[in-house]
Amino acid sequence: MQRSTIARAVNDPGEKLAFDYMMKYSPCDNVKSQRYPAMLVEVSYNDSQVPYWEVAKFAAKIRAVKTNDSRVLARANMGAGHGMSSGRDDYLKEALEYHGERGTPHMALTP
Numbered sequence: 001m002q003r004s005t006i007a008r009a010v011n012d013p014g015e016k017l018a019f020d021y022m023m024k025y026s027p028c029d030n031v032k033s034q035r036y037p038a039m040l041v042e043v044s045y046n047d048s049q050v051p052y053w054e055v056a057k058f059a060a061k062i063r064a065v066k067t068n069d070s071r072v073l074a075r076a077n078m079g080a081g082h083g084m085s086s087g088r089d090d091y092l093k094e095a096l097e098y099h100g101e102r103g104t105p106h107m108a109l110t111p
Contacts, residue, residue, distance in 0.1 A: 032065065033065045035067050041058060041074045059072050
């Protein structure tokens, strides 16, 4: 296989074509000045794929450029990994925290 074919297959950022493709779906690099809805951005502290500081930077960048007064909250689960908490009880606890008793988000994200 030629190097350029391999680069496209594994998204090697050293290749311009792969770099341009990756930039299209990079969340932090696609934040722009506009209205954003209220958000709760969650991350797991022990996530090996998405470090917690990347989520903090993403939330901070949106807060800095948004043109409306919606809330952007960031929350780190200190005991979870890349698929949220492991174990049935922790997963159910997270689902209950998010959905509340009536199946709707209970956090007041709008001012």
